[in-house]
Amino acid sequence: MREGTSPYRGTRYRPSMAQGDGGHDGEAAAGRPRDEEIDHRILEAAISEVGEHGVRGFSVARVARGAGVARNSLYLRWPQTEDLVIAAVERSTRWDPIGDHGSLAADLRRLADVLSGLSSAPRADVQLRFQLDTRDEPGLRAAYRERVADPGMTLGRAPFARAAARGELASDADPGMLFELFLGGIYMLTIFHDDDGTDGRRLDQFVDHFVALVTTN
Secondary structure, three states, X not given: XXXXXXXXXXXXXXXXXXXXXXXXXXXXXXXXXXXXXXXXXXHHHHHHHHHHHOOOOOOHHHHXXXXXXXHHHHHHHOOOHHHHHXXXXXXXXXXXXXXXXXXXXHHHHHHHHHHXXXXXXXXXXXXXXXXXXXXXXXXXXXXXXXXXXXXXXXXXXXXXXXXXXXXXXXXXOOHHHXXXXXXXXXXXXXXXXXXXXOOHHHHHHHHHHHHHHHEOO
């Protein structure tokens, strides 16, 4: 990153108390109410910055210009550049829990819609650039696991856990492993069928085949 050597290199990630995203929203460090609209502009600009320039080329100055704010506004919210990078990556992957639609097939149709959006540009670009640029940044990778990967696994595992409880899956089925297989299939559809890989017809076909393979009926 242009702002200096990462303080997270070789360390365990400890988020700053002034962070503005990922469960750390609230009042600014000085006690003033946070302006959510400014937070949103900053995070959207940071998402674009990571997607276009990666972590190593990340520039707070460009983010501030893109968001139309002073750099001090960023540092009040995210004192460390790495805090802002992680908040942007987290925001780029945020999705709501998949509700119970009564069957694995119905749940997975909704999950497929969500994951296809996350696996497409520009959101997917953020994930790829982050992974490539943080191979030698154990602190940032630990932060990613804590704030992005683990919560995502919890959300993705839920539809499969419900299906197991309903008796749709074998008793020894691993909900986490099934989610990873499902996510991989959605990602492959997206990158190899860029023109029509995420249309409703193809996603429905994928869900139907996947359900037929993993269910006991």
